[in-house]
Amino acid sequence: xxxxxxxxxxxxxxxxxxxxxxxxxxxxxxxxxxxxxxxxxxxxxxxxxxxxxxxxxxxxxxxxxxxxxxxxxxxxxxxxxxxxxxxxxxxxxxxxxxxxxxxxxxxxxxxxxxxxxxxxxxxxxxxxxxxxxxxxxxxxxxxxxxxxxxxxxxxxxxxxxxxxxxxxxxxxxxxxxxxxxxxxxxxxxxxxxxxxxxxxxxxxxxxxx
Amino acid sequence: xxxxxxxxxxxxxxxxxxxxxxxxxxxxxxxxxxxxxxxxxxxxxxxxxxxxxxxxxxxxxxxxxxxxxxxxxxxxxxxxxxxxxxxxxxxxxxxxxxxxxxxxxxxxxxxxxxxxxxxxxxxxxxxxxxxxxxxxxxxxxxxxxxxxxxxxxxxxxxxxxxxxxxxxxxxxxxxxxxxxxxxxxxxxxxxxxxxxxxxxxxxxxxxxxxxxxxxxxxxxxxxxxxxxxxxxxxxxxxxxxxxxxxxxxxxxxxxxxxxxxxxxxxxxxxxx
Numbered sequence: 043x044x045x046x047x048x049x050x051x052x053x054x055x056x057x058x059x060x061x062x063x064x065x066x067x068x069x070x071x072x073x074x075x076x077x078x079x080x081x082x083x084x085x086x087x088x089x090x091x092x093x094x095x096x097x098x099x100x101x102x103x104x105x106x107x108x109x110x111x112x113x114x115x116x117x118x119x120x121x122x123x124x125x126x127x128x129x130x131x132x133x134x135x136x137x138x139x140x141x142x143x144x145x146x147x148x149x150x151x152x153x154x155x156x157x158x159x160x161x162x163x164x165x166x167x168x169x170x171x172x173x174x175x176x177x178x179x180x181x182x183x184x185x186x187x188x189x190x191x192x193x194x195x196x197x198x199x200x201x202x203x204x205x206x207x208x209x210x211x212x213x214x215x216x217x218x219x220x221x222x223x224x225x226x227x228x229x230x231x232x233x234x235x236x237x238x239x240x241x242x243x244x245x246x247x248x249x250x251x
Numbered sequence: 252x253x254x255x256x257x258x259x260x261x262x263x264x265x266x267x268x269x270x271x272x273x274x275x276x277x278x279x280x281x282x283x284x285x286x287x288x289x290x291x292x293x294x295x296x297x298x299x300x301x302x303x304x305x306x307x308x309x310x311x312x313x314x315x316x317x318x319x320x321x322x323x324x325x326x327x328x329x330x331x332x333x334x335x336x337x338x339x340x341x342x343x344x345x346x347x348x349x350x351x352x353x354x355x356x357x358x359x360x361x362x363x364x365x366x367x368x369x370x371x372x373x374x375x376x377x378x379x380x381x382x383x384x385x386x387x388x389x390x391x392x393x394x395x396x397x398x399x400x401x402x403x404x405x406x407x408x409x410x411x412x413x414x415x416x417x418x419x420x421x422x423x424x425x426x427x428x429x430x431x432x433x434x435x436x437x438x439x440x441x442x443x444x445x446x447x448x449x450x451x452x453x454x455x456x457x458x459x460x461x462x463x464x465x466x467x468x469x470x471x472x473x474x475x476x477x478x479x480x481x482x483x484x485x486x487x488x489x490x491x492x493x494x495x496x497x498x499x500x501x502x503x504x505x506x507x508x509x510x511x512x513x514x515x516x517x518x519x520x521x522x523x
Contacts, residue, residue, distance in 0.1 A: 155337065159330075160400075162354050
């Protein structure tokens with residue numbers, strides 16, 4: 043409690059040290075979610091056929107609880123760390139996918155006409171028109187995704203017992219140290235808030251329109 | 252065959268019972284270097300006509316050719332100035348103009364492309380504002396950027412879709428003057444669609460009135476034989492100016508309306 047960064051043993055570390063492990067895992071899973079989710083969103087937004095085919099699948103996968111994905115991840119990867127990554131990525135990517143797709147569909151016809159009249163090449167069209175026009179929607183998705191990733195990590199760690207803020211929380215519950223449970227909850231809340239704040243700052247930095 | 256030739260062009264939207272015919276058997280010939288204005292009511296199908304020439308839409312029937320080649324898709328030989336400016340808000344004036352130049356002249360060295368962009372920005376008197384974004388510009392300045400962007404790709408024909416419709420009267424007059432000067436400079440072929448009769452008379456060599464939609468078509472062309480440059484102030488008292496304007500309005504209020512459509516009394520008074 044008084045030494046938040048101390049490391050005394052595998053499951054005997056300071057709360058912020060545990061939180062740091064969780065953050066690293068979240069960062070990896072979140073990156074994976076964005077790397078998969080953004081192009082997927084673009085495809086969904088650009089192609090009506092693709093959207094029609096994939097929308098039902100997405101609507102079914104989206105509401106699945108993180109706790110349901112984790113066992114599948116454990117079966118597939120046989121280790122808790124990649125399973126956690128898998129769970130974070132697959133739960134966190136939906137807001138990015140859906141918002142990006144919505145943003146692409148919301149691009150004013152005017153801009154697309156400009157691209158056609160000026161005969162822009164594929165990459166020019168993507169980087170000068172599609173991407174900047176979609177950016178505000180994408181960031182809304184990114185922000186929601188980050189929130190979900192942080193929610194998921196706690197649940198995942200409670201199940202896997204891996205060293206992290208969620209694992210620590212569960213361990214302290216088992217050790218009946220209630221004040222540490224409260225400490226964990228507060229820490230999780232504050233970190234979530236800081237993450238969201240950081241994201242909105244990045245969003246403002248990249249504001250296009 | 253004329254430079255731009257439209258033969259029996261028709262276009263409709265929707266399908267089945269909901270189908271609305273917008274343009275019906277439109278014929279139009281524009282000579283090289285000619286300035287033609289298509290004047291008609293709002294919603295008559297003027298923008299549709301221009302989109303067909305631009306290649307943004309495909310005609311259901313009929314033929315469109317530019318310089319003997321059929322129009323199938325948009326191309327850099329046709330520069331378009333949209334009513335809504337259609338500037339990209341995340342790019343500066345210079346970048347907006349460069350967008351077209353980079354795309355149409357990819358073989359030019361970067362230096363030459365940049366000089367070319369700056370030349371056209373100077374042409375529309377926006378050099379001091381070249382690093383600004385569209386949101387920081389007035390409506391008139393934005394439309395100047397749009398004109399520069401369209402001209403900089405060196406198109407064979409310039410298509411103007413109510414370019415000054417969203418501007419206040421004074422700015423509109425200024426830009427009309429500038430447009431005439433630009434046109435006089437390199438005698439580009441221009442098709443202007445507008446609902447402003449005065450604008451058409453002031454700028455065009457020939458005015459083609461459009462009938463009321465749905466199923467609109469073009470009426471008989473009215474030549475404008477006024478000397479250039481046309482001074483907006485002087486021309487107001489010119490008998491020939493009044494005569495041409497009178498003929499256009501007469502057609503628009505008369506034969507152009509096969510079916511009775513309400514025309515606001517103020518408009519009739521204004522043109523009486």
